[in-house]
Amino acid sequence: MLLKRFMLAVVLCSAFGFSHSESFAEVALEHKAPESVANLASGLLDAVVNISTSQTVKGTEQGDKTALPKVEEGAPFQEYFNDFFSPKNDKSELNQSRKVQSLGSGFVIDAEKGLIVTNNHVIADADEIEVNFTDGSKLKAKLLGKDAKTDLALLQVDPKAKKLTAVSFGDSDNARIGDWVMAIGNPFGLGGTVTVGIISARNRDISAGPYDDFIQTDAAINRGNSGGPLFDMNGKVIGINTAIISPSGGSIGIGFAIPSDMATSVLDQLKEFGETRRGSLAIRIQPVTQEIADSLKLPKAQGALVAGKIDDKTVDNSQLKDGDVIIRFGNHAIKDARELPRIVAESPVGKIVDVTILRNGQEKSVKVKLGRLKEKEVESDSSADNDHEGGNKKADEADTIHAMGMTLSEITDELRKRYHIKDGVNGVLVTAVSPNSAADEKRIRAGEVIVDINQQLVKTPEDVSKQLEQLRANGRKNALLMVAGEDGELRFVTLRLD
Template sequence: MKALLLNNRLTSLSLIVLLWLTAAAVQAQSLPDFTNLVETYSPSVVNISTKQHKTVPGRLNRDFQIPDLPEGSPLNEFFRHFFGEGQGQDEPREYDARSLGSGFIISDDGYIMTNFHVVNGADEILVRLSDRREFIAKVIGMDKTSDIALLKIDATELPKVKIGTTYNLKVGEWVLAIGSPFGFDHSVTAGIVSAKGRSLPNENYVPFIQTDVAINPGNSGGPLFNLEGEVVGINSQIYSRTGGFMGLSFAIPIELAMNVVDQLRTSGEVKRGWLGVMIQDVTRELAKSFGMQYPYGALIAKVVPGSPSEKAGLEVGDVILKYNGTKLESSSMLQHLVGASRIDKPAELEILRNGERKTVKVNIGELKNDMAQGGMEEPAQESLSRLGMSVVELDKEIRSLYKLDGIKGVFVQSVNNGAAKNAGIEPGDVIQMINRVRVSTVKEFDEAVKDLPKGSTVAVLIHRRNGARFIPLQVPKE
């Protein structure tokens, strides 16, 4: 009986071990193997080092006495460099600043893609291949907005990468980066796609791919591969509180990069589409005021005079829902799509206006910086509305003081406790529209406020510090 019990226990233990080994094997098989990808495409990745000649002042203070520090102290070299004694110490000093980055070969005749910030300002660009050959590179073109640069080296029959697409790239998918972090050539790191279409501050025209691939200084300009060995992005930025990797890396989508490279290669400059509107996200409250079931799209807060949008009949308060059939989950998507559009070609927009869906065709213009406006002067009048704010008309003195030339609306003079304050309206704002009704005089403002349904949420268009935006306002119930 004891022998039978022992055999049963051994059988159970064997079964457990077998199940554990099977589970481990299945888990191991589910993890990707990058070895073939690295062996095939790492020769296409290059190390880029730059040299920039700089001049710095001599001694910072000719009367400064170097302190008596212990021999071997690291501060000795610091004080000698900036406060050193001897002939010529007051003269400017020259030195060569060096930096490192990465890049990758996109054609076998020597065209190389990298980041703008890797080679910007460089007096000399040295490209080192995986076989240790070195070449002085020529800059074909650079584009600061997209952070893309195109280089050329005098070589042929080079190993090149395979260009992929981000259209089928999925969040959670494995990706791999090859680059030169801190100067360590051909370092390989892997991770997953964390998000797509990510907008970053001051980066309106790049829908970044966010990953958790370890990226550090020196990785910039290197390729981001999918499991098929195709380049889907260019590693460009990281989010960090320390200067090193913290799990948030951002890559430029390859479609955008190749579009920029093609333009640089053919014309040496990059042109971007321009719609001529100032937009903002549709919040939950604003969506409710527009009769939308949930928030999405791009809300037009301003139409630039003479722009493609004005010529197409777009209006302030329109919500752009789709651009050439692509649904706008956020307003930033519109900037990305318009920027990548071809100049002087029509684009089809689906908009929401006064609760009705319409289709509008816009002939895309070229992005420019001149947006001059003209305006009219109005006599000053004052009104204290039931919304808890005092408004006056925009007279010559207010326009001059607050630089409001060309702006139409009523000027918020003061804000008391109430609906306006709760909505975030501030003294100095200009009310331009309430509940889809344009207001340019105090009388029009009073009429619009009087007709607001009690307890409703309405959209108010304000102009604040050279920018226009809609804010939701809760009308008092009494």
């Protein structure tokens, strides 16, 4: 029996990567959970606040019940919820304005100036913002600035009206998966709630915005925690709690926080300018797939592929070319296309940056001068279906060829007019695409223009034939096409040669 127990201990040590000389007690001391976070929490609670907002909304003609929020039977404060939201029988109240209130969380980052951080969605469209402190006092707040793309907002209260307690930001880049963290916030209106968990994952993209890079945690986060801090065990803020995944609306152990290293640069701009001023490379990019990597003879699928430039006189990107693959921006290695926009956006406007690219299989360093990103909605994907009327008609008065499921033609004046092709867009025109062909699978459509094949410009259908023959002769299985839409926006597409 003793021998069996000893063997079991050895197996467990091996499974967890411990040497035989290490004892379980030593391992437990090094990796154990915190016995208590009471001392840590007590010093932080006063800096965490509740954010209360009110908004005036117009009534509806019929008191639309379907638009009302739903609360499960037996939920906390249900009777107050029903009294507030239940439709009234008095028709005189219809079409009258009413105030809608909401609650969130926030935290003080500068006691002398009265600066408070929260989420943008907590205060969005609010007419009034009130900050509630742990001692029961309340102060009106004004909005200094907000940023919808990172979901951050900066508020200010009168620091002379109350003595404030502030917390400071930590280094989220050094936070590791498995580190203990503590969340403090205002879930369901219950202020000063403390929960503890670990960092479950890093660099999460949940499609909440263009710069998603969330910390995932299993510390309980619920509705009302939005805008509250996520602390490390040193009492430093390493994240701002923002979102949860939950089918029920309650915590299931999947919550997300904005990393402090991203938040601080945004908040500094909101403090100084009242808005964000992001850097811009004025280029269009797309992911580097394995097919594209093979076509460009890259060692692996990495980086961001330059798929065109955007007209911006504040930017100097003249040393970049379409088809370049950006693998490093300054000191940051670019793993994929999703990472580049965030890093560029965090860089100062006007900064000159060394950019490492792969061009024709060779690594090269170029310099770019950043401009200011125009804050606008993301443009629609040029690869989406955009067939024009008559898009499947064959070209008139122009020689055509058929290749890879496409009918290709030179661009005549008549065809340029028919397909609304912008002046300056040159190459070989796609006039028809066979259903279920390789081109159809990659959503190439009639009216688009093939600009080059494997970084070789093509001007006529014959140029296309020669390039494809050369690729087949070299044993290549795919062709890399640079395709332009009618407005000149570029994208790269790989097509099978068989």
